[in-house]
Amino acid sequence: MSNQSTDAGLISSQDLPKLAEAGHVAAPTVGNSAAELREAVQAALAEQWSLMGIIDTGKKASDLGKKAADALTDKGKEIEDKAIHREKDARDEAHRKMNDDKAKKHGREAGAHGATTNAFARALSELRG
Amino acid sequence: MILVMGPVDELVTAFFLKHLTDTKREYLFVDERHLGGDVRLELDLPQGPSGKGRLRGAVHFPTWRVGLEELTGIYSRLGTGNVEQRKTPEARAEQAHAAALLDLFPGPVANRATAMLSNGSKPCQYAAILAAGLRVPDTLVGGTWERWEPFARALDGDPVIKSVSDERSLVKQVSWEATRASARPGQALAPHQFQQRIHGTNIRAHVVGARHVLACRAETQALDYRHPDMTGHTVSLRATELPEPVAEACRRLSRALGVDLAGIDLIEPPGGSSRPEDWVCLEVNTCPGFMWFEQNAGLPIARVLADFLGTPLGS
Incomplete structure (x- = not known):
């Protein structure tokens, strides 16, 4: 992942739900040392950034297309509106999936734990030394 | 050496790992998909007096350990x-070990599993926010129609509706009429949080190490600045200095909640003020996605966090 690609990969708020979904890139191999692990991490990051670059490029193209259509005809505006709705639906769906996932992972456990009391916080602090 | 745990392709994890790589820091990474498989956590907390070095253990890989x-x-x-x-007993056991490590590790942790729970209930957080000296919005959680109506009618403008927990939600302003129209006869209100809309400027303060x-x-006209495009607005993020008393209140709040990385959502009153009691705190995000703020406002959050986590205990 180069600095150049990082600078080019500025993320907008509307990209976040889509890009926040992990699972596109496999976990890096652990290797035989911390150095080997870090090399594998760098390769995974490069792959991740490459995926993000593709998404970013597609978004820019989509934005340009929208502007051109809007400038030309009312029909273009209608298409843009539909695209915005689709984008909103996609974002809502991404949020729903993320919430479902979070609920599955944490819901019951977090609820069972309840609020952290001062006494509990103190006990943890003592355990840490 | 900093231990990073999470999915390698989750945005903020990847962003922080890249920072560590670029700055040539020593780090160890555990992808959570390896927990209970290629990675096992060994923890040993023997009986005896508290003190540095009591928690022992290691991160085990198939052919090496740290x-x-x-x-x-x-x-x-x-x-x-x-x-x-993964749902295997081994994977679940390692997830529990990871949570225990986050809670018991004697050095800095962003963030500890128990400390993050406060974001599961915004009203719970409000107790800590008030104790830190900041204001909170007038709030009604769930409730009955008998309580909702006088609450909504007493506000200046329509109330804001948002999630009461850490569930993601788009903050919206809802009218009394629209809420009433969407209700089912005889049914109680769904468990949402209704609040007074606060006018002023949205400020996000990231606090590292309560320091x-x-x-x-x-800067935006959108009600929810995280999603300005949904209402046809734009947002501009710009680094700013908080008045020192307000910054100190944010440090107190982070310390009280026990979070080493906090994303505090504030509303600065129109015209500004240096008095914390004039500033409204909407919530404390205990797992903040700081990348967006770093990229767009130029805040060096990753560097400050890495410095904080990379400092040996006691130095």
Whole structure:
């Protein structure tokens, strides 16, 4: 992942739900040392950034297309509106999936734990030394 | 050496790992998909007096290991992203070990599993926010129609509706009529949180180690600045300095909640003020996605966090 690609990969708020979904890139191999692990991490990051670059490029193209259509005809505006709705639906769906996932992972456990009391916080602090 | 845990392709995890790589820091990474498989956590907390070095153990890989004593701090994004969790007993045991490590590690941890729970209930957080000296919005959680109506009618403008927990939600302003129209006869209100809309400027303050405050202002007409495009608005993020009494209140709040990385959502009153009691705190995000703020406002959050987590205990 180069600095150049990082600078080019500025993320907008509307990209976040889509890009926040992990699972596109496999976990890096652990290797035989911390150095080997870090090399594998760098390769995974490069792959991740490459995926993000593709998404970013597609978004820019989509934005340009929208502007051109809007400038030309009312029909273009209608298409843009539909695209915005689709984008909103996609974002809502991404949020729903993320919430479902979070609920599955944490819901019951977090609820069972309840609020952290001062006494509990103190006990943890003592355990840490 | 900093231990990072989370999915390698989750955005903020990847962003922080890239920072560590670029700055040539020593780090160890555990992808949560390896927990209970290629990676096992060994923890030993023997009986005896508290003190440094009591918690012993290691991060085990198939052919090598790293002792906990080599770690200076931990950054966790476990549970973020949409990674499919393995359901094997081994994987579940390692997830429990990871949560225990986050809670018991004697050095800095962003963030500890128990400390993050406060974001599961915004009313719970409000107790800590008020104790830190900041204001909170007038709030009604759930409730009956008998309580909702006088609450909504007493406000200046329509109330804002948002999630009462850490569920993601788009903050919206809802009218009394629209809420009433959507209700089912005889049914209680759904468990949402209704609040007075606060006018002023949105400020996000990231607090690292309850010490370093990195703030930016979000300039937008949108009600929810995280999703300005949904209402046809734009947002501009700009780094800013908080008045010192307000920054100190944010430090107190982070310390009280026990979070080493906090994303505090504030509203600066129109015209500004240096008095914390004039500033409204909407919530404290205990797992903040700081990348967006760093990229757009130029705040060096990753560097400050890495410095904090990379400092050996006691130095």
